[in-house]
Amino acid sequence: MFRYLTAGESHGPALVGILDGLPAGLRIDARAIDAALRARQGGYGRGARMAIESDRAEFLAGLRGSVTLGSPIAVVIHNKDFENNRALMDPLTGAGKPLTNPRPGHADYAGAMKFRQRDLRNVLERASARETAMRVALGAICAQFLEALGIRTLAYVTRIGDVAAADMAAVDPAAIEGSDVRCPDAEAEAAMIAAIDRAKAAGDTLGGTFTIRVSGLPAGIGSNRQPDTRLDGVLSGALMGMQTVKAVEVGAGSEIASAPGSRAHDTFRLDAGAVARGSNRAGGIEGGISNGQDIVLRASVKPIPTLMKALPSVNLHDGTAAPASIVRSDVCVVPAASIVGEAMVRLALTAPVLEKFGGDSLEETRDNMRRSVEASRALFEAVAPSSHT
Ligand code: EPS
Numbered sequence: 001m002f003r004y005l006t007a008g009e010s011h012g013p014a015l016v017g018i019l020d021g022l023p024a025g026l027r028i029d030a031r032a033i034d035a036a037l038r039a040r041q042g043g044y045g046r047g048a049r050m051a052i053e054s055d056r057a058e059f060l061a062g063l064r065g066s067v068t069l070g071s072p073i074a075v076v077i078h079n080k081d082f083e084n085n086r087a088l089m090d091p092l093t094g095a096g097k098p099l100t101n102p103r104p105g106h107a108d109y110a111g112a113m114k115f116r117q118r119d120l121r122n123v124l125e126r127a128s129a130r131e132t133a134m135r136v137a138l139g140a141i142c143a144q145f146l147e148a149l150g151i152r153t154l155a156y157v158t159r160i161g162d163v164a165a166a167d168m169a170a171v172d173p174a175a176i177e178g179s180d181v182r183c184p185d186a187e188a189e190a191a192m193i194a195a196i197d198r199a200k201a202a203g204d205t206l207g208g209t210f211t212i213r214v215s216g217l218p219a220g221i222g223s224n225r226q227p228d229t230r231l232d233g234v235l236s237g238a239l240m241g242m243q244t245v246k247a248v249e250v251g252a253g254s255e256i257a258s259a260p261g262s263r264a265h266d267t268f269r270l271d272a273g274a275v276a277r278g279s280n281r282a283g284g285i286e287g288g289i290s291n292g293q294d295i296v297l298r299a300s301v302k303p304i305p306t307l308m309k310a311l312p313s314v315n316l317h318d319g320t321a322a323p324a325s326i327v328r329s330d331v332c333v334v335p336a337a338s339i340v341g342e343a344m345v346r347l348a349l350t351a352p353v354l355e356k357f358g359g360d361s362l363e364e365t366r367d368n369m370r371r372s373v374e375a376s377r378a379l380f381e382a383v384a385p386s387s388h389t
Contacts, residue, residue: 037056043182057077107243211297
């Protein structure tokens, strides 16, 4: 069974993560993990915290000579900002003036009710998106496992506020890396940056959307066996598990509700004797099972709830009307959220891929995958064998 856990407060000493169930024999490129961490820290519209941190994943267990042992992988990312907050956040002695005015849209109020906390800091420290740094590190490890099987992910920004990128059939990864908002549409990028500047000047924040594509995933991952085994549910649940995400779409998503059946589905045809599809509105998943086409997911991200022009709130300690607490924050996190979303998809895909192919070593997983894909191809010999991936 593949699983992972993270722990860590935003201004505590460190974030820690454990990844359990990856096979032995996978060579890990630590630089690629740190590159993903840098990407998460970047993006136009980020706040001052990002200038303090320079996130680096340090391995404590599970590797020898950069190769996985099949034992649990343990990772730590130190919070540099802990040194500025030791009196407030030391796990044994930390104390300070309580935060009292909940931010609409943040976990502050709901979390205070749940955990019976009078100091909202006791809620926000774990609710903060700071902990997504560890998800990105663990996701970047899973990416190396998936890539060893030929499965790749790509994440890019498709909307910031009311600026939408043009629909793109193919996306060049270099165009994403070269963009300050991780949007491969250069024209939209300039308008997105201007929108972030306007929001900042107004003391406001902006949300948006990002798209994740998965290529190289063979047909047959996920299952119609039970509701919780359906791949669309697994992947959208993982994306909804992010702080900022309020909606997830698979393929054509919500548009499908208004299309007639004749224009909603991806027809089959024969192309030089091979099975081909007319489109990919299903986003690569039918019946909760991957169908061999690219997986396409889109997530909608809410604007960050900490506004410099604070929203109306109440002081929960004295019962007066008061603006929401203002703490250091970002204007727009959509580019960073796309990196976190990619990590969530990488983590969420690893379990059903391992469930399908199994293996205690990478070699065994690869052998199983090769045999399985060949057997599926051989099922319909009347149709050209190369077509069933
Ligand atoms: C974040 C770290 C946080 C915030 C932000 C994201 O650091 P700090 O609170 O010290 O400024 O910048 O957190 C939130 C958006 C939030 O709502 O809590 C990060 O590492 O991504």
